[in-house]
Amino acid sequence: MAGxxxxxxxxxxxxxxxxxxxxxxxxxxxxxxxxxxxxxLLLPLINVFAQAFAKGWQVYISTLKDPESIxxxxxxxxxxxxxxxxxxxxxxxxxxxxxxxxxxxxxxxxTLIDLPFAVSPVVAGLIYVILFGLQGxxxxxxxxxNIKIIFAVPGIVLATLFVTFPFVARELIPVMQATGxxxxxxxxxxGAGGWKTFWHVTLPxxxxxxxxxxxxxxxxxxxxxxxxxxVSGHIAGxxxxxxxxxxxxxxxxxxxxxxxxxxxxxxxxLVTLGMKTLLEWRQEREFKRAQAAPTPSEFDTVFVAKExxx
Amino acid sequence: xxxxxxxxxxxxxDGVAVNNVSFTVNEGELVALLGPSGGGKTTVLRMIAGxxxxxTGDIFIRGARVNDLSVQQRNIGFxxxxxxxxxxxxxxxxxxFGLKIKKWKSKDxxxxxxxxxxxxxxxxxxxxxxHQLSGGQRQRVAIARALAPKPNVLLLDEPFGAVxxxxxxxxxxxxxxxxxxxxVTTIFVTHDQEEAMEVSSRIVIFSRGNLEQIGxxxxxxxxxxxxxxxxxxxxxxxxxxxxxxGVASLQELQFPSHGVPDGQKVRIGFRPYAVQISSDLxxxxxxxxxxxxxxLGVMLRLELELPSGLVLRARMSKEEYAQQGLHDxxxxxxxxxxxxxxxxxxxxxxxxxxxxYDVAPHLGEGI
Numbered sequence: 001m002a003g004x005x006x007x008x009x010x011x012x013x014x015x016x017x018x019x020x021x022x023x024x025x026x027x028x029x030x031x032x033x034x035x036x037x038x039x040x041l042l043l044p045l046i047n048v049f050a051q052a053f054a055k056g057w058q059v060y061i062s063t064l065k066d067p068e069s070i071x072x073x074x075x076x077x078x079x080x081x082x083x084x085x086x087x088x089x090x091x092x093x094x095x096x097x098x099x100x101x102x103x104x105x106x107x108x109x110x111t112l113i114d115l116p117f118a119v120s121p122v123v124a125g126l127i128y129v130i131l132f133g134l135q136g137x138x139x140x141x142x143x144x145x146n147i148k149i150i151f152a153v154p155g156i157v158l159a160t161l162f163v164t165f166p167f168v169a170r171e172l173i174p175v176m177q178a179t180g181x182x183x184x185x186x187x188x189x190x191g192a193g194g195w196k197t198f199w200h201v202t203l204p205x206x207x208x209x210x211x212x213x214x215x216x217x218x219x220x221x222x223x224x225x226x227x228x229x230x231v232s233g234h235i236a237g238x239x240x241x242x243x244x245x246x247x248x249x250x251x252x253x254x255x256x257x258x259x260x261x262x263x264x265x266x267x268x269x270l271v272t273l274g275m276k277t278l279l280e281w282r283q284e285r286e287f288k289r290a291q292a293a294p295t296p297s298e299f300d301t302v303f304v305a306k307e308x309x310x
Numbered sequence: 311x312x313x314x315x316x317x318x319x320x321x322x323x324d325g326v327a328v329n330n331v332s333f334t335v336n337e338g339e340l341v342a343l344l345g346p347s348g349g350g351k352t353t354v355l356r357m358i359a360g361x362x363x364x365x366t367g368d369i370f371i372r373g374a375r376v377n378d379l380s381v382q383q384r385n386i387g388f389x390x391x392x393x394x395x396x397x398x399x400x401x402x403x404x405x406x407f408g409l410k411i412k413k414w415k416s417k418d419x420x421x422x423x424x425x426x427x428x429x430x431x432x433x434x435x436x437x438x439x440x441h442q443l444s445g446g447q448r449q450r451v452a453i454a455r456a457l458a459p460k461p462n463v464l465l466l467d468e469p470f471g472a473v474x475x476x477x478x479x480x481x482x483x484x485x486x487x488x489x490x491x492x493x494v495t496t497i498f499v500t501h502d503q504e505e506a507m508e509v510s511s512r513i514v515i516f517s518r519g520n521l522e523q524i525g526x527x528x529x530x531x532x533x534x535x536x537x538x539x540x541x542x543x544x545x546x547x548x549x550x551x552x553x554x555x556g557v558a559s560l561q562e563l564q565f566p567s568h569g570v571p572d573g574q575k576v577r578i579g580f581r582p583y584a585v586q587i588s589s590d591l592x593x594x595x596x597x598x599x600x601x602x603x604x605x606l607g608v609m610l611r612l613e614l615e616l617p618s619g620l621v622l623r624a625r626m627s628k629e630e631y632a633q634q635g636l637h638d639x640x641x642x643x644x645x646x647x648x649x650x651x652x653x654x655x656x657x658x659x660x661x662x663x664x665x666x667y668d669v670a671p672h673l674g675e676g677i
Contacts (some may be wrong), residue, residue, distance in 0.1 A: 182394035185361055188381040189388035190459065192409035200407070204398035 091168025125230025
């Protein structure tokens with residue numbers, strides 16, 4: 001038995017060698033990919049930070065202390081704080097419905113969830129202008145009641161909600177489909193109600209997928225430009241989010257200020273990426289631990305069980 | 311009685327899964343729901359649990375109608391086919407789950423779980439997760455989890471379906487012992503007739519959503535209600551014959567059939583053990599040739615070919631076979647000691663027709 005087990009890796013590594021490319025081709029491909037990443041991704045990123053710090057720390061800090069910048073940062077955080085929880089809740093509901101139940105119009109719902117991915121963000125923004133703008137369908141009524149949506153924070157939140165809707169649902173649907181309904185039914189037969197079943201059984205089994213979806217959703221909510229640009233009205237200090245503020249600063253006079261705000265956005269993206277990688281790493285580790293765990297022989301255990309009875 | 315179903319039916323869309331089923335299960339009984347897949351047995355089990363809502367009829371548990379009670383209120387223990395252990399909880403937490411939901415005190419929970427672990431031979435595995443257990447251990451955790459909150463009824467869906475064949479036999483015996491010890495009313499679903507015969511005190515047989523027969527293992531074997539049951543439980547020779555002058559005959563074979571009008575077609579069934587074979591050609595009135603012998607251990611299965619070409623299945627012990635000096639190709643005489651008139655699906659026979667017809671006395675044990 002042991003001999004067989006030790007022989008196998010040899011056999012497979014030999015066959016791998018046979019199908020492997022020559023070292024030259026291998027290194028050529030790797031360096032091509034490396035150069036591409038360096039030129040198109042890493043250098044621009046480094047450049048953003050280099051430009052931001054070009055005039056030193058003092059200028060960097062004072063640019064961030066500018067009321068307009070502070071307002072942009074606050075607004076971005078506010079929008080993310082509103083949209084991410086809402087879309088998490090909606091995403092969980094939608095994924096739950098799609099994965100666990102059969103109903104008419106299910107494929108239509110799946111298509112609808114994907115809609116924000118397919119539609120250009122600018123179009124998404126325009127939809128809200130058409131609906132709630134002054135010349136829009138509800139514009140007059142809203143104006144009469146003194147409610148401002150377009151060119152105000154609610155419009156920005158709505159547009160961001162639309163654009164970031166699919167992230168959580170898309171991550172959860174395959175995970176929930178894979179787990180099936182049996183564990184939940186088991187919880188029900190043990191007396192657990194719907195909420196307890198969700199909290200103790202459903203949620204833990206999809207936690208990694210859910211966190212992953214939330215992280216992606218948050219990244220997009222903070223970084224969205226197109227849809228927000230259409231509905232915001234670009235009022236500096238009031239309705240400018242960080243991406244909009246970067247554009248405004250870049251078009252204006254002190255261009256290094258644009259890089260300062262941009263560097264902050266880039267930093268958020270890097271943190272998000274780091275969290276995502278950490279999650280993947282932890283998930284993989286959990287999976288490996290599961291596989292490495294010893295599985296005792298069937299026979300021993302049953303005989304043990306019988307002995308205990310007799 | 312512990313569980314009673316009255317005219318219970320279930321439709322999924324246009325399809326009928328269960329059709330007008332009624333039966334009762336007594337307190338402390340171990341009953342099998344048996345039938346081919348798609349027969350409706352799992353649906354019946356899920357309706358008793360409250361996981362499916364019956365379209366028609368009433369279900370009673372301990373005398374109380376439970377149709378309007380939710381799963382949680384029925385106090386049942388359910389073991390799923392693939393066990394459905396909570397993957398994010400270890401063995402201890404799995405077994406404790408139902409107790410926590412029922413708000414037991416943590417000291418009582420610890421005691422009860424320890425008791426279950428001991429009873430199920432799972433001591434030392436408390437901290438393991440489902441993926442770290444063998445198939446048999448998973449099954450025992452699932453049953454322990456279902457039994458921990460002291461349910462009125464234990465329901466098992468194909469409990470041996472997910473373990474490999476070698477271990478099944480052990481688990482069957484184990485389940486019988488467990489049931490004997492705990493005496494909790496138990497219903498389990500299976501498609502394996504041998505399993506149902508061996509484990510249960512009574513069997514409920516389903517086919518295509520209909521209840522075909524309910525009875526003790528010996529009853530459904532000896533007195534199958536119809537052709538489906540006869541063919542599903544064990545092996546049976548089934549012949550279709552026409553009745554003339556109160557005797558059903560097919561070429562040389564004749565079966566007296568009381569009360570059946572002339573010209574009617576009937577089905578005659580007889581078990582292989584009812585075919586009595588002798589190497590003495592004068593011993594019995596029918597003649598045939600031994601075509602083939604299969605060795606199954608102590609018993610042999612024989613194929614007997616009649617002059618008309620009809621082939622019957624018979625059974626005989628190894629000793630008798632040797633005593634008679636039988637071998638393949640040998641001409642023999644035989645008689646059929648016991649047979650039954652069988653109703654075909656959907657048909658009913660009068661009680662006097664259904665009885666077994668014993669041709670020769672001194673009938674041995676049926677196997």
